[in-house]
Amino acid sequence: MEYQEAKDKFISTWGSLGTLWGINKAMAQIQSLLFISTKPLSMEEIMAELKISRGNTSMNLRQLMDWGIVTKELIPGERKEYFSTEKDVQELARHIAKERSRREIKPVIKVLKDVSSIKDDGTEKTRELIKQTKALHDLAETADAMMNKIVNQEQTWITKSLLKLIK
Amino acid sequence: MEYQEAKDKFISTWGSLGTLWGINKAMAQIQSLLFISTKPLSMEEIMAELKISRGNTSMNLRQLMDWGIVTKELIPGERKEYFSTEKDVQELARHIAKERSRREIKPVIKVLKDVSSIKDDGTEKTRELIKQTKALHDLAETADAMMNKIVNQEQTWITKSLLKLIK
DNA sequence: CTGAACTTTCAATAATTATTGAAAGTTTAT
DNA sequence: ATAAACTTTCAATAATTATTGAAAGTTCAG
Structure with missing residues (x-):
């Protein structure tokens, strides 16, 4: 497999x-392109590589x-803006996990909590609703906490190694 | 909040x-409905509750x-088919994780492996492609393995200590 | 201040994805 | 074998989501 083929395959797969990870195709492709680029790219370059419009690229x-x-x-002396992505996969994962948690998981956990807290009127269906949403709430909360711990743990580790390097 | 409101809120949120978890709205809503139902439901009942067509329900x-x-x-003496969902959240999570891994994550890991295995021709851009896709491959593989470990409750010391950290 | 270089916005349009509903298919009881 | 009860299929259509491109906006050099 040649460079160009591998590159295209990577961009379209990713x-x-x-x-x-909850983003659209163009977004993911732009990120992919930047991820394997050896230098920051301008809007023109991104548009040309991915064959998408200026507006789409901008948004x-x-x-x-x-x-x-x-x-x-910002490249000194250049009017154009250049873009680059986080190159460290761990850091990338951290950002993504954090954002997804904030945007999607946390709000759902909130709803699950509210729903599972309704008054138990003694009927079977109410009891089932409470029981099942409570179970889901606990699962979602554990999963969310675990995900955050894992990615933040990584961060701590990185920070620690960085500190060692500096000393 | 009353039962009906809580139920509707749960179904639409979930x-x-x-x-x-990579499924469409109708699918998720049907599953939600079954998840909080105290008994298996027929197609008619699902259609009526969610106000969706017969064809949609069937598919x-x-x-x-x-x-x-x-x-x-299959309810003895009944012609109609009844449906129910896995009620145990752990088991549910296991199934979902396993399917997502099989359908989406594993194929991507395969592509990442192929792409990161292209011949290093010495150019900077090829080196960057290899380096970055390799890093992504390792991350994806670790994440996939970890997810499976956790949902399969194969609690080695690593996952045990992770769980402890959360609690 | 003016115009060139560049970016953003957003209404229009295209592409994709989900949903319907009726015809075809299947199963079972008689 | 027939008909009733039920499910599946799938072409048509609707709903949603992504994309374009040109006008408006911004920034900056002269």
Whole structure:
């Protein structure tokens, strides 16, 4: 497999995996492209590589910046804006996990908590609703906590190693 | 909050969370309905409760059965088919994790492996592609393995200590 | 201040995905 | 074998989501 083929395959596969981490195709593809690029890319370059419109590129870059995984790089003397993504996979995973937790999981946990806290009127169906949503609530909370612990643990480890390097 | 309100809230919230585990709205809503039902439901009942068509109900029930989280219940003397879902959240999580791993994560890991195995021609861009896809491959593999370990409750010292950290 | 270089916005449109409903298919009782 | 009871299929349609592109907005050099 040649470079170009491997590159295209990577971008389209990673792009289609977007759903797995809750982002759209264009967003995922832009991130992929930046992830394997050896230097920051301009909007023009991204548009050309992925064959998407200026507007699309602009909006998706903004979303990626909202997610905290893409940053603007200002190159001295250049008018254009350049973009690059977090290159460290651990750090990338941390950002993604944190954002997904905040945007999607936490709000659902809140609803599960509310629903499982309704008054038990003694009927079978109410009891079942309470019981099952409570179980789901506990599971969701554990899973969310675990995910955050794992990714933050990684962060601690990285920070520790970094500190060692500095000393 | 009354029973009916709580029930509707649960079904629509859990339904909209469908994307999180990679299924569509109707599928997620049917599963939710069954999850809090005190008895197996017929197609008619599901259609009426969720206000969806017969065809839609049929197709989504089939998909839920493919996922292994809904089963047909044959009630003696009844012509109609009844459906129920796995009621144990741990078991449910296990099934979902296993299916997602098989359908989505494993194939992506395979592509990452192929892409990261291309011949190093010495150019910077090829080296970057290899380096980054390899890092992603390792991360994906670790995450997948860990998820399976956790849901399969194969509690080695690693997962045990992780669980302790959370509690 | 003006114009060139660049980015953002957003209404229109395209692409994708979900849903319907009626015809075809299946099963069972008689 | 027939008909009633029920389920599945799938072409048509609706709903949703993504994408475009041109106008409006911004920034900056001269």
